[in-house]
Amino acid sequence: MPQMAPMSWLLLFLFFSIMLIMINILNYYLFTPKIAYKSAEETISVKTNNWKW
Template structure:
């Protein structure tokens, strides 16, 4: 069985790298997060813990 030429390996590597990038970009841009903003919690509450050593 003949071995694969190195140029063919480079072509396969570039093809699969391109496909990986395209699939990741499509997944990233097709996801739309749904943020639920409540009107009752407009202020940010901060809890401060003072530790006495």
């Protein structure tokens, strides 16, 4: 079996690196997170535990 030329390895590396970068950029800009905003009426209740030893 013939060996691959070093230029082919370089082209494969560049191709997959560019594809990885493009997929990451697309995922970053196409992902829309669901942000839940709390209304002003909701209060934060703090539960305190007083331990009696």
